[in-house]
Amino acid sequence: xxxxxxxxxxxxxxxxxxxxxxxxxxxxxxxxxxxxxxxxxxxxxxxxxxxxxxxxxxxxxxxxxxxxxxxxxxxxxxxxxxxxxxxxxxxxxxxxxxxxxxxxxxxxxxxxxxxxxx
Numbered sequence: 001x002x003x004x005x006x007x008x009x010x011x012x013x014x015x016x017x018x019x020x021x022x023x024x025x026x027x028x029x030x031x032x033x034x035x036x037x038x039x040x041x042x043x044x045x046x047x048x049x050x051x052x053x054x055x056x057x058x059x060x061x062x063x064x065x066x067x068x069x070x071x072x073x074x075x076x077x078x079x080x081x082x083x084x085x086x087x088x089x090x091x092x093x094x095x096x097x098x099x100x101x102x103x104x105x106x107x108x109x110x111x112x113x114x115x116x117x118x
Contacts, residue, residue, distance in 0.1 A: 011047070011063045012047045013041060013047070013066070013116075016048075016054065017048065017050055018050070018051065018070030028094075035108070035109075066089040068091040071094075
């Protein structure tokens with residue numbers, strides 16, 4: 001008898017940014033790569049999506065973990081792990097704003113450690 005084994009491959013963690021990747025400045029990309037490296041995630045192991053405004057409603061495949069950089073709809077807090085439609089997410093101000101805000105980077109890191117169980 002041949003047994004068929006099925007493997008469930010979880011979706012990659014997703015990063016959502018509010019401007020197209022081509023418009024992300026070099027120092028912002030470096031900041032993102034540093035954040036992902038600290039989480040032991042090479043940039044090739046995450047999905048990066050561009051959305052001008054945060055909206056999970058139209059996604060066919062939702063990730064388990066999501067990091068969002070940008071302005072938020074009211075009611076969603078920054079730098080806390082929250083659950084939205086079955087997606088665990090941490091929201092942060094934009095990568096550009098993070099560059100100049102060490103306190104925000106520390107708060108983001110604390111939330112990401114919780115999200116990724118580090």
